[in-house]
Amino acid sequence: VDDLIQAVAQLDKDILSFIQKGVGLEDNQAFNDLALHAFELQFNHIPLYGRYCERRGITPRNISSWEEIPALPTEAFKVAAFFLLPGREVGTFKTSGTSNLKEQGTVHYDEGGLRLMDATIKAAAGAMLFPDHIRARILVLAPPPEKAPHMVMVYGMNRLMEYFGLPQSRFLVQETGFDVQALIDALKKAETEGVIVAICGGSFGFVNFFDYCKAKGHRFHLPPGSRCLDAGGFKGKSREVGRDEFLDACEAVLGIPKDCCINLLGMTELSSQYYDNTLLNRVQGSAVGRAKAILPWTRVQVVDPDSLKPLPAGDTGLLRHFDLANRGHILAIQTDDLGRLVPGGFEVYGRARDDGARGCSLSIDEMTRIMEAGT
């Protein structure tokens, strides 16, 4: 165990310094070495995962590239714990119940693992959300950490506040729900005081807020430099909102230009998050289109949904993530999100879903809806 602790500590140091080199870094060799090292530890010390890899004929001894590391489907986290340092949990995050299987996936963090996540938040948000090196009053459309200790998004938002928040930054979801009036008051105050705000939260919370403001005729002209960060998209929600519609509303209701509105892809199974590149592009004067930037300590593959073989850039398939900060659980994660690689990073279209039943056999989704409707 001591050997493992020591190995982990050394790896953490290496990954941490890799992350801290910033988002401009291009060092495939170093990424590959760190990824293979993390894989070796996970292979050897997470027995279930080790056996999962062995079944695929993959061991640390017979691969030389991060691309060959077996990706574990997210569903696996619902039936077993995958944790490198059992007994050393200091944080546990759970997936939201958007899946039709109604069970929560669980991911544990040890102290060092949390520090890696913190480092990615600092480095990624610093580069992508605050590339202009400012601080902002951060208003979060989510419950505070003490009310939602297992929501990874809340943890991340709390770190954002700590690293980049001005005084009077706050969480706006209370026991009674989303405090719309508090947000309106806070926005008005920021307008009057000329304080830059960053509104952060779940995508659907924004939509509800926009609907409310449109109905009541509220419009804001937030100080220049104000920005939005929405996370999660609209999967499993009653209303689908197109990205363009969303950005139009940001502009119309909040007075925030579209390239200052960035979407965040985060998953409980990933320690790192992916941000839209538009704010960074704005600051750098880059003409690359909107995409999720793939930061140096991560890699994204797009794989064929049937064969799970990697697809060429530009083809749509399932997203597979490789994240060095996932040192404490599983580095390579197979999602059921559809997306594709584009110049500047990748795009995500949300969870791959069928267009509806193809036959007349009762499907999992239909059964779930029937049960939820209580009919």
Next chain:
Amino acid sequence: MKPIEADGYYFPPGFMPRETGFIFKTYGQGEGAIHLKLPEVTPELVDALAGHLKKSRSKYLALMPIKRIIRVLDEASRRWLDKAYPLRKLALRTLPVITGFSPQAIEASIQVEMESSLEHDMWQALRSEIGNPLFLDDFQSSAELQGYSRAFGPELIVSFFSENIPALPHLLFMRAALVKAACLGKVASGEPFFAALYLKTIQEIDPEMAESMAVLYWQGGDEAVEDQIFRHADAVVIFGSVETCTSLEKRIPRRIKVLMHGHKIGFGVIGKNSLTRTNIGRLAAAVARDHAMFDQQACLAPQVYYVENGGEVSPGEFAKILALEMAVQEEKMPRGKLPAGDAALLHQLRARYEIRELKGEGVALHTSQGNTAWTVVCEPDPGQFSPSPLNRFVRIWGVEDIFDILPALKPVGPFLQNAAVAVGDARGAEFVRRLSELGLARITSPGNMSMPSMMWHHDGIQTLASLLRWCDVEKKDGIEGEL
């Protein structure tokens, strides 16, 4: 192969719509692409069409003796059973692209459907549901009534098809014709083509009869169009999800007769005394066929097979043999292409079972390699029914006693459709009785799940008799002459 352009609708030969616009919907890509021409459906169009169908019916179909109707339908089935029939060949080229099912699956489904749609089957179905089929032609004396009875079908049946199972919509056109009703079929965007081809066959055989039949596609839920149709229809038959059925039903005027075919669940049960060494190969092949047909998309298909412990062959061993048979089926009749979401779900669920297997939870996973073609999982009965992801994801649930499954099936009783049962001992009769009480509409044997006869009470409904209105004449004083 050149891209094919074809009509994804059917208008009767004598129907001349005014200024109808058309759009093309493309299925597949490149040289194999199919471009289906679809009319832009407006309330005016369906108004004119429904009027035409009803008028044609009263002039011809309603006057046809049932015997002649059956002859035409029988001839249509026979043409489709002929491998050289041009429309069959066209269907085999196009439907795989349109639906994603493999050509072999399409061929098998046409074969199965048409073989059970012959003259003999139709007479039997009519006799089984209404006794004397001649009630449909004229008054027949009824000894019980001491008078006469006659049965009338609706003027116009509108049928909503929302699934992509090929060769299913034709069944409804047959049923409509058997009760001498005009029929307008609203087909699904996923499979708008087969019904139109089938009606072309009717037109070849008896163009006058085809004047009472039409196929159209529009986006379901178009209230202006649907309300217009409801003004004309006197019967509506809906195939669709529970939500589709309920939302349509709410908008259908009360005077209209409604038959609903919601999505359903099938399953299988194998008792320990059927699990003998000599029997096992045949049994596994039969169970594999049940799963392969329509890739489990049909409501007749099994979502789970319960297999009893204590036989010569254990559930786990049976699952292993079944996996080999699924591979055989994949050779013979490959699984269709899947939308990304369906494939993703299969991979995720495989991972779930694999991890549980690695954890030693008494679960076994067998899969095709390098794709999602087939999956067989074996686990102890979780004691609660949950739907399968389908697409040849076979679940074998081991049970101590076949009667143990009944409580778990009770809550899903309203959704139960079809069960394949092989008990293998004297418990069979009692078991079948208990199953039937749960809500099932059909009990058959493994290997036959996808092949009901025309006599089957589809979804537990008398599909022909339910459409009829009867008129009884009590022969009392004042009515002269023989009816």
